[in-house]
Amino acid sequence: MLNLIKSDLYRITRARGLRGSFWQYSLAIVAAYAAVVALLVFVRTQAYDMLADGAASPFTSEFPSYTAYLADMASGIVPLCVCFMVAEHVLQEFKGGYARTALSARVGRLSYVLGKVAFAGVLSAVMLLFSIAVITGCAWIGGYTFAQADSPVGFLGWLGGYWLNIWALAVLSLVLVYATRVSPVSYIGAFCFCFGTVSSLLSGLAFSSGGILRVMQPVRPALETLAAWLPSSSLGNLKFGGGLFWMSPADVWGASSQALTVAPGVQALIAGVIWVAIPAAVVLLIARERDI
Secondary structure, three states, rough: HHHHHHHHHHHHHHOOHHHHHHHHHHHHHHHHHHHHHHHHHHHOOOEEEEHHHHOOOOOOOEEEHHHHHHHHHHHOOHHHHHHHHHHHHHHHHHHHOOOHHHHHHHHHHHHHHHHHHHHHHHHHHHHHHHHHHHHHHHHHOOOOEEEOOOOOHHHHHHHHHHHHHHHHHHHHHHHHHHHOOOOHHHHHHHHHHHHHHHHHHHHHHHHHOOOOHHHHHHHHHHHHHHHHHHHHHHHHHHHHHHOOOOOOOOHOOOOOOOOOOOOOHHHHHHHHHHHHHHHHHHHHHHHHOOOO
């Protein structure tokens, strides 16, 4: 399995001609953050004052904490890039025949599939650390400030929670890849996972149970609990609180919520582990049933 992971990492980091997806997505991330910093610098100039005619800057340069800043900047783009990279990599293996060659022996299926799950975790860590380095540079260039400092435990907890939930989103994307092997379905599904479409749908159903869908009132706590424990919701919690791990759940979900929740930071860690394990088991089942 380790050799398979090394092979995957080698293929995405081929520097010649920037053929490796790592370089392509990394350049896209750098370009996106460079555009944000350039806009921030621009709104501080006299030229912007003249054009805006006294309007307030659309960008804030102060954040509650360093981790809140990281989460705000990394939300959306980093999880999406990881999910797209994982989906693209595995789809290419199916289309190019690499998967069939690697699985010529049935005994290698478990190592191959678990290797893809582990590869998604390694890639999530690499892209997150790379993005943090770029985002930290943006903070220095843009002159961002932070209202309070994170404790070491809070920062490491935030980092672990963010990594686990990005990994979970990537493995959820793998489920679609293995189940369909259709590029549009895989990419659209990954997009919906990353931007909370599923959690929003569940929350909407739960809210409607108090109105037009009263028949669903008995399952409202279950709907709200599932929505609260999805990886996209956990990333949203980490964006809201940063490294403040011990906030009350009511601070995030509100006093009227019927969801079963714990401290948001701790919940993010638990949810990440759960949503890495469950989709990984589903991927293994699909591989077995479809004789992949």
